[in-house]
Amino acid sequence: MSLTSAALTAVFLAATAFVPAAAAQDAPKKTVVLVHGAWANGSSWYKVIPILEKAGLNVVAVHNPLSSMAADVANTRRVIEDQPGRVILVGHSYGGAVITEAGDSDKVESLVYVAAFAPEAGQSINAIIRPFGTPEYFPSIHVARSGCGPPPTS
Template sequence: MMNRRHFSASIAAGAVASLVASRGAAAADAVRPSAARNIVFVHGLFADGSCWSDVIARLQARGMNATSVQNPLTTLPEAVAAAQRVLARQQGPTVLVGHSFGGMIVTEAGMHPNVSALVYVAARAPDAQEDYGALAGTYPTPPASAGIVFDGDEGRLSEQAFLRDFAGDLPEARAKVLYAVQQPFSRPLLAGRVTQPAWRSKPSFYAVSTQDRTINPDLQRFMAARMKARTIEVAASHLSLVSRPDDIAGLILEAAGQAA
């Protein structure tokens, strides 16, 4: 016969299991996006819109309409406005994809009514008015941070840091081409804060780069878990969109409600 203590423990365990199951079901419901044919990409620091080329080619082969925003990297409001202008041109549901700092832009611009789902690729995913620098400071500092150099208010990544810490799993020749086209950013960009995080109301997906030396992988995992994102882990550098384009394209197709 079950004594009172065992009975109480059984009831408590059942309640916890029920709560976990209900939360899991809610998370599953949250990542069921509308079918979309449009994909809009936002690049981050130390890059330009061409960094998405390998992913774009794979999506175009699947009949998707892809557009890569040329992020001005000046201030967060100006960067968000650039993305919103591209989103306004889309006809129908659109998946908005951001890499690295581009996640800041996706988080804010994702409130646009055309956006049906968000995809973060080794990207920042802040909450409303959150100091991302303070959040990142609670994790070990990634090596790439030491490679940022400024000319006045214009910042860029040194060649050594770019090749080793940003694009470490790419052939050197390919990485050097990407280094040559990196777009400098303005220091005021880093002070921007998100006002409305779209991931709180829209299906979200996250690709964690497990070998990342630019954004700590555990920080990526924290942000993905916080937003209850459908998450994959990719054994890649910060540039998984270049070194593992099949994986990234597959996650985007999932966010677009398309069979991989």
């Protein structure tokens, strides 16, 4: 099963769980709020969004600033509050940590983690990965002064 298929399955299950057929016909559309991972933006969900919309869901992809966890959580909370009614909050990778913190609102119906970190409230990603130790390849990673580009040669 591909990541896209797994994400869609999880969101469909969350969107349709425990809704009687008669109530589903009269109920307003559910809203799914998609939260991207690190080194990405809301456009990462471009294949998922039209499929969810075709299934009758309202879909909003958050564009987090990635400047800090607090900024990303605050931005995601603003998006949640801007939606009419309750939302299904979906996070991928680092976005899982963001939805854990932003998902404490009464407006959040459920949290869906798609290949994501799923920390306890207040738990950092570092606390999750620390027990696994430092990968052997980490010393060979070099960040260019510009933030991108090839590693230094000297």
